[in-house]
Amino acid sequence: MPFQSNSSDAKSIKIVVVGAGSVGVTTAYALLLDRLAADIVLIDVDKNRAQGEAMDLSHAAHFAQARVRVGDYEDCAHAAAVVITAGVNQKPGQTRLDLVKTNYALFKEVVPRVAHHAPDTILVVATNPVDVLTHAALQLSGFPVERVIGSGTAMDTTRFRHELGRHFGVNPRNVHAVILGEHGDSQLPAWSLASISGMRLRDYCEAAGVEYDEAALEGCARRTKEAAYEIIRRKGKTNYGVASVLVSILQPIVTDSDAIMTVSRVGAYGGVEDVALSMPCKLNRSGAYQDVPLRLSESEQQALRQSALSIKEVLDSLEDQPCVLEDQQYSLRAEL
Numbered sequence: 001m002p003f004q005s006n007s008s009d010a011k012s013i014k015i016v017v018v019g020a021g022s023v024g025v026t027t028a029y030a031l032l033l034d035r036l037a038a039d040i041v042l043i044d045v046d047k048n049r050a051q052g053e054a055m056d057l058s059h060a061a062h063f064a065q066a067r068v069r070v071g072d073y074e075d076c077a078h079a080a081a082v083v084i085t086a087g088v089n090q091k092p093g094q095t096r097l098d099l100v101k102t103n104y105a106l107f108k109e110v111v112p113r114v115a116h117h118a119p120d121t122i123l124v125v126a127t128n129p130v131d132v133l134t135h136a137a138l139q140l141s142g143f144p145v146e147r148v149i150g151s152g153t154a155m156d157t158t159r160f161r162h163e164l165g166r167h168f169g170v171n172p173r174n175v176h177a178v179i180l181g182e183h184g185d186s187q188l189p190a191w192s193l194a195s196i197s198g199m200r201l202r203d204y205c206e207a208a209g210v211e212y213d214e215a216a217l218e219g220c221a222r223r224t225k226e227a228a229y230e231i232i233r234r235k236g237k238t239n240y241g242v243a244s245v246l247v248s249i250l251q252p253i254v255t256d257s258d259a260i261m262t263v264s265r266v267g268a269y270g271g272v273e274d275v276a277l278s279m280p281c282k283l284n285r286s287g288a289y290q291d292v293p294l295r296l297s298e299s300e301q302q303a304l305r306q307s308a309l310s311i312k313e314v315l316d317s318l319e320d321q322p323c324v325l326e327d328q329q330y331s332l333r334a335e336l
Protein backbone atom coordinates (compact mmCIF):
# COMPACT_ATOMS: atom_id res chain seq x y z
CA MET A 1 0.00 0.00 0.00
CA PRO A 2 1.50 3.39 -0.93
CA PHE A 3 1.79 5.89 1.93
CA GLN A 4 -1.23 8.10 2.58
CA SER A 5 -0.13 11.71 2.73
CA ASN A 6 -2.30 13.97 4.82
CA SER A 7 -0.91 17.08 6.42
CA SER A 8 -3.31 16.84 9.35
CA ASP A 9 -2.37 13.27 10.11
CA ALA A 10 1.34 13.05 10.92
CA LYS A 11 0.43 9.76 12.67
CA SER A 12 0.54 7.91 9.37
CA ILE A 13 3.88 9.32 8.27
CA LYS A 14 6.99 7.18 8.45
CA ILE A 15 10.35 8.48 7.27
CA VAL A 16 13.41 6.27 7.06
CA VAL A 17 16.94 7.65 7.23
CA VAL A 18 19.66 5.35 5.88
CA GLY A 19 22.96 6.38 7.46
CA ALA A 20 22.85 7.34 11.13
CA GLY A 21 26.00 9.43 10.93
CA SER A 22 26.27 13.15 11.37
CA VAL A 23 23.90 14.18 8.54
CA GLY A 24 21.44 11.34 9.22
CA VAL A 25 20.93 11.94 12.92
CA THR A 26 20.82 15.73 12.57
CA THR A 27 18.12 15.20 9.92
CA ALA A 28 16.21 12.92 12.29
CA TYR A 29 16.43 15.59 14.98
CA ALA A 30 15.29 18.33 12.58
CA LEU A 31 12.37 16.08 11.56
CA LEU A 32 11.39 15.76 15.20
CA LEU A 33 11.52 19.51 15.76
CA ASP A 34 9.37 19.99 12.67
CA ARG A 35 6.88 17.31 13.79
CA LEU A 36 6.75 16.07 10.24
CA ALA A 37 6.64 12.34 10.97
CA ALA A 38 5.39 10.09 13.73
CA ASP A 39 7.75 7.23 13.00
CA ILE A 40 11.43 7.84 12.21
CA VAL A 41 13.56 4.81 11.44
CA LEU A 42 17.38 4.82 11.38
CA ILE A 43 19.26 2.21 9.34
CA ASP A 44 23.04 1.93 9.56
CA VAL A 45 25.68 -0.80 9.20
CA ASP A 46 26.91 0.28 12.62
CA LYS A 47 23.82 -0.93 14.52
CA ASN A 48 25.30 -0.21 17.91
CA ARG A 49 25.95 3.42 17.14
CA ALA A 50 22.52 3.75 15.46
CA GLN A 51 20.94 2.27 18.59
CA GLY A 52 22.70 4.83 20.77
CA GLU A 53 21.54 7.67 18.52
CA ALA A 54 17.96 6.31 18.48
CA MET A 55 17.93 6.08 22.28
CA ASP A 56 19.14 9.66 22.62
CA LEU A 57 16.70 10.95 19.95
CA SER A 58 13.83 9.05 21.61
CA HIS A 59 14.15 11.31 24.61
CA ALA A 60 13.73 14.33 22.31
CA ALA A 61 10.91 12.50 20.49
CA HIS A 62 9.00 12.48 23.78
CA PHE A 63 8.28 16.20 23.20
CA ALA A 64 7.33 15.71 19.55
CA GLN A 65 4.98 12.78 20.07
CA ALA A 66 6.93 10.69 17.65
CA ARG A 67 9.08 7.64 17.92
CA VAL A 68 12.62 7.06 16.69
CA ARG A 69 13.88 3.52 16.30
CA VAL A 70 16.59 1.46 14.64
CA GLY A 71 15.36 -0.69 11.80
CA ASP A 72 16.34 -2.76 8.84
CA TYR A 73 15.44 -2.53 5.18
CA GLU A 74 12.05 -4.22 5.64
CA ASP A 75 11.11 -1.22 7.80
CA CYS A 76 11.18 0.93 4.66
CA ALA A 77 7.78 -0.56 3.71
CA HIS A 78 5.11 2.17 3.43
CA ALA A 79 7.58 4.97 4.21
CA ALA A 80 6.57 8.35 2.81
CA ALA A 81 10.23 8.88 1.97
CA VAL A 82 13.60 7.24 2.47
CA VAL A 83 16.48 9.67 2.92
CA ILE A 84 19.90 8.29 2.03
CA THR A 85 22.75 9.91 3.94
CA ALA A 86 25.01 6.85 4.24
CA GLY A 87 28.49 7.21 2.86
CA VAL A 88 31.93 8.64 3.30
CA ASN A 89 32.39 12.31 3.85
CA GLN A 90 34.82 14.84 2.31
CA LYS A 91 38.13 15.25 4.06
CA PRO A 92 39.67 18.72 4.07
CA GLY A 93 40.79 19.52 0.52
CA GLN A 94 38.74 16.73 -1.14
CA THR A 95 36.07 17.58 -3.69
CA ARG A 96 32.67 15.90 -3.59
CA LEU A 97 33.57 14.02 -6.76
CA ASP A 98 36.52 12.39 -4.95
CA LEU A 99 33.98 10.33 -2.98
CA VAL A 100 32.33 8.76 -5.97
CA LYS A 101 33.77 5.22 -6.09
CA THR A 102 33.20 4.39 -2.42
CA ASN A 103 29.74 5.87 -2.25
CA TYR A 104 28.64 4.40 -5.56
CA ALA A 105 29.59 0.93 -4.27
CA LEU A 106 27.54 1.62 -1.15
CA PHE A 107 24.53 2.68 -3.26
CA LYS A 108 24.67 -0.60 -5.16
CA GLU A 109 24.20 -2.32 -1.83
CA VAL A 110 21.61 0.03 -0.30
CA VAL A 111 19.28 1.25 -3.06
CA PRO A 112 18.01 -2.10 -4.44
CA ARG A 113 17.19 -3.16 -0.87
CA VAL A 114 15.17 -0.01 -0.23
CA ALA A 115 13.39 -0.35 -3.58
CA HIS A 116 12.57 -3.99 -2.92
CA HIS A 117 10.86 -3.26 0.40
CA ALA A 118 9.37 0.14 -0.49
CA PRO A 119 8.51 0.13 -4.19
CA ASP A 120 6.21 3.16 -3.81
CA THR A 121 8.40 5.38 -1.69
CA ILE A 122 10.30 8.53 -2.65
CA LEU A 123 14.09 8.45 -2.42
CA VAL A 124 15.79 11.60 -1.22
CA VAL A 125 19.54 11.40 -1.77
CA ALA A 126 21.99 13.48 0.28
CA THR A 127 25.17 11.39 -0.05
CA ASN A 128 27.86 13.05 -2.17
CA PRO A 129 28.53 13.46 -5.00
CA VAL A 130 24.79 13.94 -4.85
CA ASP A 131 24.07 14.44 -8.57
CA VAL A 132 25.99 11.35 -9.65
CA LEU A 133 24.38 9.29 -6.89
CA THR A 134 20.88 10.58 -7.72
CA HIS A 135 21.42 9.23 -11.21
CA ALA A 136 22.73 5.95 -9.78
CA ALA A 137 19.75 5.70 -7.38
CA LEU A 138 17.33 6.10 -10.29
CA GLN A 139 18.99 3.31 -12.22
CA LEU A 140 19.39 1.02 -9.21
CA SER A 141 15.83 1.49 -7.96
CA GLY A 142 13.99 1.37 -11.28
CA PHE A 143 11.72 4.11 -9.87
CA PRO A 144 10.13 6.79 -12.07
CA VAL A 145 12.21 9.94 -12.33
CA GLU A 146 10.01 12.06 -10.05
CA ARG A 147 10.52 9.66 -7.13
CA VAL A 148 14.32 9.96 -7.00
CA ILE A 149 15.32 13.39 -5.73
CA GLY A 150 18.80 14.65 -4.91
CA SER A 151 19.13 17.43 -2.35
CA GLY A 152 21.28 19.06 -5.04
CA THR A 153 21.65 22.82 -4.94
CA ALA A 154 18.80 23.31 -2.46
CA MET A 155 21.66 23.68 0.04
CA ASP A 156 23.61 26.12 -2.17
CA THR A 157 20.49 28.15 -2.94
CA THR A 158 19.92 28.54 0.80
CA ARG A 159 23.54 29.63 1.31
CA PHE A 160 23.32 32.03 -1.65
CA ARG A 161 20.18 33.71 -0.28
CA HIS A 162 21.88 33.96 3.10
CA GLU A 163 24.89 35.70 1.50
CA LEU A 164 22.75 38.05 -0.63
CA GLY A 165 20.49 38.81 2.33
CA ARG A 166 23.53 39.85 4.36
CA HIS A 167 24.91 41.91 1.48
CA PHE A 168 21.65 43.80 0.88
CA GLY A 169 20.54 43.90 4.52
CA VAL A 170 17.26 42.08 3.85
CA ASN A 171 15.84 38.86 5.24
CA PRO A 172 17.14 35.97 3.06
CA ARG A 173 13.53 34.77 2.68
CA ASN A 174 12.83 37.95 0.72
CA VAL A 175 15.67 37.29 -1.72
CA HIS A 176 14.68 35.27 -4.77
CA ALA A 177 17.80 33.76 -6.25
CA VAL A 178 18.86 30.26 -7.20
CA ILE A 179 21.99 28.22 -7.70
CA LEU A 180 21.66 25.75 -10.58
CA GLY A 181 23.60 22.76 -11.89
CA GLU A 182 25.97 20.62 -9.86
CA HIS A 183 26.01 20.57 -6.07
CA GLY A 184 29.73 21.11 -6.46
CA ASP A 185 32.37 23.15 -8.18
CA SER A 186 30.59 23.67 -11.53
CA GLN A 187 27.43 25.18 -10.00
CA LEU A 188 26.16 28.51 -11.32
CA PRO A 189 24.22 31.43 -9.86
CA ALA A 190 21.29 32.51 -12.04
CA TRP A 191 22.09 36.23 -11.74
CA SER A 192 19.76 37.23 -14.56
CA LEU A 193 16.74 36.04 -12.53
CA ALA A 194 17.76 37.14 -9.03
CA SER A 195 15.32 39.59 -7.48
CA ILE A 196 14.37 41.43 -4.32
CA SER A 197 10.93 42.87 -3.82
CA GLY A 198 9.93 41.83 -7.33
CA MET A 199 12.82 43.76 -8.92
CA ARG A 200 15.93 42.41 -10.62
CA LEU A 201 19.01 43.22 -8.57
CA ARG A 202 20.14 46.14 -10.75
CA ASP A 203 16.66 47.69 -10.62
CA TYR A 204 16.45 47.09 -6.87
CA CYS A 205 19.82 48.83 -6.36
CA GLU A 206 18.71 51.78 -8.48
CA ALA A 207 15.36 52.09 -6.68
CA ALA A 208 16.98 51.68 -3.25
CA GLY A 209 19.82 54.09 -4.08
CA VAL A 210 22.55 51.54 -3.38
CA GLU A 211 25.50 50.60 -5.53
CA TYR A 212 25.27 47.51 -7.73
CA ASP A 213 28.65 46.18 -6.62
CA GLU A 214 29.52 43.40 -9.03
CA ALA A 215 32.68 42.34 -7.18
CA ALA A 216 30.80 42.07 -3.88
CA LEU A 217 28.07 39.99 -5.54
CA GLU A 218 30.66 37.69 -7.11
CA GLY A 219 32.00 37.32 -3.55
CA CYS A 220 28.54 36.13 -2.43
CA ALA A 221 28.56 33.44 -5.15
CA ARG A 222 32.14 32.42 -4.32
CA ARG A 223 31.43 32.09 -0.60
CA THR A 224 28.34 30.02 -1.47
CA LYS A 225 30.41 27.62 -3.55
CA GLU A 226 33.20 27.42 -1.00
CA ALA A 227 31.06 27.27 2.15
CA ALA A 228 31.29 23.50 2.59
CA TYR A 229 35.09 23.52 2.12
CA GLU A 230 35.39 26.28 4.69
CA ILE A 231 33.13 24.55 7.24
CA ILE A 232 34.84 21.17 6.74
CA ARG A 233 38.25 22.81 7.17
CA ARG A 234 37.09 24.23 10.50
CA LYS A 235 34.87 21.48 11.99
CA GLY A 236 35.39 18.44 9.76
CA LYS A 237 31.83 18.10 8.44
CA THR A 238 28.60 19.94 7.62
CA ASN A 239 25.35 18.81 9.19
CA TYR A 240 22.90 21.48 10.42
CA GLY A 241 22.32 23.29 7.11
CA VAL A 242 21.87 20.12 5.11
CA ALA A 243 19.55 18.57 7.71
CA SER A 244 17.24 21.59 7.56
CA VAL A 245 17.35 21.53 3.78
CA LEU A 246 16.44 17.83 3.74
CA VAL A 247 13.45 18.53 5.98
CA SER A 248 12.41 21.39 3.67
CA ILE A 249 12.46 18.88 0.78
CA LEU A 250 10.42 16.36 2.81
CA GLN A 251 7.81 18.97 3.82
CA PRO A 252 6.10 19.37 0.41
CA ILE A 253 6.25 15.59 -0.06
CA VAL A 254 4.49 14.90 3.23
CA THR A 255 2.08 17.85 3.04
CA ASP A 256 1.48 17.62 -0.74
CA SER A 257 2.08 21.33 -1.13
CA ASP A 258 3.63 22.03 -4.57
CA ALA A 259 6.71 23.88 -3.34
CA ILE A 260 9.28 25.02 -5.89
CA MET A 261 12.83 23.99 -4.94
CA THR A 262 16.16 23.57 -6.69
CA VAL A 263 16.65 19.82 -6.37
CA SER A 264 18.53 17.32 -8.48
CA ARG A 265 16.64 15.12 -10.93
CA VAL A 266 17.60 13.01 -13.91
CA GLY A 267 16.79 14.64 -17.25
CA ALA A 268 18.28 16.44 -20.24
CA TYR A 269 19.94 19.76 -19.40
CA GLY A 270 21.77 22.19 -21.65
CA GLY A 271 21.53 19.65 -24.48
CA VAL A 272 23.15 16.90 -22.36
CA GLU A 273 20.93 13.81 -22.07
CA ASP A 274 20.51 11.49 -19.11
CA VAL A 275 22.27 13.42 -16.37
CA ALA A 276 21.17 14.62 -12.92
CA LEU A 277 21.54 18.20 -11.78
CA SER A 278 19.49 20.88 -10.07
CA MET A 279 16.91 23.12 -11.67
CA PRO A 280 13.76 24.45 -10.00
CA CYS A 281 11.15 21.70 -9.68
CA LYS A 282 7.68 21.43 -8.20
CA LEU A 283 7.46 18.99 -5.30
CA ASN A 284 4.42 17.32 -3.80
CA ARG A 285 3.38 13.84 -2.68
CA SER A 286 4.26 12.50 -6.15
CA GLY A 287 7.85 13.68 -5.70
CA ALA A 288 9.73 16.21 -7.86
CA TYR A 289 7.09 15.94 -10.54
CA GLN A 290 7.46 19.01 -12.73
CA ASP A 291 10.24 21.24 -14.07
CA VAL A 292 9.71 24.94 -13.65
CA PRO A 293 10.78 26.68 -16.86
CA LEU A 294 13.51 29.33 -16.59
CA ARG A 295 14.66 31.95 -19.07
CA LEU A 296 18.41 31.94 -18.55
CA SER A 297 20.84 34.31 -20.25
CA GLU A 298 23.10 32.98 -23.01
CA SER A 299 26.11 32.76 -20.66
CA GLU A 300 24.06 31.02 -17.97
CA GLN A 301 22.89 28.47 -20.52
CA GLN A 302 26.51 27.82 -21.46
CA ALA A 303 27.50 27.44 -17.78
CA LEU A 304 24.61 25.02 -17.22
CA ARG A 305 25.80 22.94 -20.15
CA GLN A 306 29.35 22.88 -18.76
CA SER A 307 28.01 21.77 -15.39
CA ALA A 308 25.96 18.98 -17.03
CA LEU A 309 29.02 17.87 -19.01
CA SER A 310 31.22 17.67 -15.92
CA ILE A 311 28.67 15.47 -14.10
CA LYS A 312 28.17 13.37 -17.23
CA GLU A 313 31.91 12.72 -17.42
CA VAL A 314 31.84 11.16 -13.95
CA LEU A 315 28.71 9.14 -14.80
CA ASP A 316 30.40 7.79 -17.90
CA SER A 317 33.41 6.70 -15.84
CA LEU A 318 31.04 4.54 -13.75
CA GLU A 319 29.33 2.91 -16.69
CA ASP A 320 29.23 -0.90 -16.85
CA GLN A 321 30.39 -1.43 -13.28
CA PRO A 322 28.50 -4.53 -12.20
CA CYS A 323 26.19 -4.32 -9.21
CA VAL A 324 25.91 -7.50 -7.17
CA LEU A 325 23.17 -8.00 -4.62
CA GLU A 326 21.96 -11.32 -3.27
CA ASP A 327 22.90 -13.32 -6.36
CA GLN A 328 21.33 -10.77 -8.66
CA GLN A 329 23.52 -8.92 -11.14
CA TYR A 330 22.65 -5.43 -12.17
CA SER A 331 24.49 -3.12 -14.47
CA LEU A 332 24.22 0.58 -13.62
CA ARG A 333 22.62 1.35 -16.96
CA ALA A 334 20.61 -1.86 -17.21
CA GLU A 335 16.88 -1.79 -16.69
CA LEU A 336 15.80 -3.27 -13.36
Ligand SMILES: NC(=O)c1ccc[n+]([C@@H]2O[C@H](COP(=O)([O-])OP(=O)(O)OC[C@H]3O[C@@H](n4cnc5c(N)ncnc54)[C@H](O)[C@@H]3O)[C@@H](O)[C@H]2O)c1
Binding pocket: 018, 019, 020, 021, 022, 023, 024, 043, 044, 045, 046, 085, 086, 087, 088, 089, 090, 099, 103, 106, 109, 110, 125, 126, 127, 128, 129, 130, 151, 152, 155, 183, 237, 238, 239, 242
Ligand atom coordinates in the same frame (compact mmCIF):
# COMPACT_ATOMS: atom_id res chain seq x y z
N1 LIG B 1 24.03 16.91 0.01
C1 LIG B 1 24.55 17.70 0.90
O1 LIG B 1 24.29 18.91 0.90
C2 LIG B 1 25.48 17.12 1.93
C3 LIG B 1 25.92 17.88 3.02
C4 LIG B 1 26.76 17.26 3.97
C5 LIG B 1 27.17 15.96 3.79
N2 LIG B 1 26.74 15.27 2.70
C6 LIG B 1 27.16 13.89 2.46
O2 LIG B 1 26.43 13.00 3.31
C7 LIG B 1 27.19 11.81 3.49
C8 LIG B 1 27.25 11.46 4.97
O3 LIG B 1 27.99 12.44 5.67
P1 LIG B 1 28.13 12.34 7.26
O4 LIG B 1 28.87 13.55 7.69
O5 LIG B 1 26.82 12.01 7.89
O6 LIG B 1 29.11 11.07 7.40
P2 LIG B 1 29.26 10.11 8.67
O7 LIG B 1 30.53 9.39 8.49
O8 LIG B 1 29.04 10.87 9.93
O9 LIG B 1 28.04 9.09 8.52
C9 LIG B 1 27.95 8.13 7.50
C10 LIG B 1 27.18 6.97 8.06
O10 LIG B 1 26.95 6.04 6.99
C11 LIG B 1 27.00 4.75 7.57
N3 LIG B 1 27.19 3.73 6.54
C12 LIG B 1 28.32 3.42 5.85
N4 LIG B 1 28.06 2.40 5.00
C13 LIG B 1 26.75 2.08 5.14
C14 LIG B 1 25.92 1.12 4.54
N5 LIG B 1 26.36 0.28 3.60
N6 LIG B 1 24.63 1.06 4.93
C15 LIG B 1 24.14 1.89 5.88
N7 LIG B 1 24.90 2.82 6.49
C16 LIG B 1 26.20 2.92 6.12
C17 LIG B 1 28.18 4.83 8.56
O11 LIG B 1 28.16 3.79 9.51
C18 LIG B 1 27.93 6.22 9.16
O12 LIG B 1 27.13 6.14 10.34
C19 LIG B 1 28.57 12.09 2.85
O13 LIG B 1 28.60 11.53 1.55
C20 LIG B 1 28.61 13.60 2.78
O14 LIG B 1 29.48 14.07 1.76
C21 LIG B 1 25.91 15.81 1.79
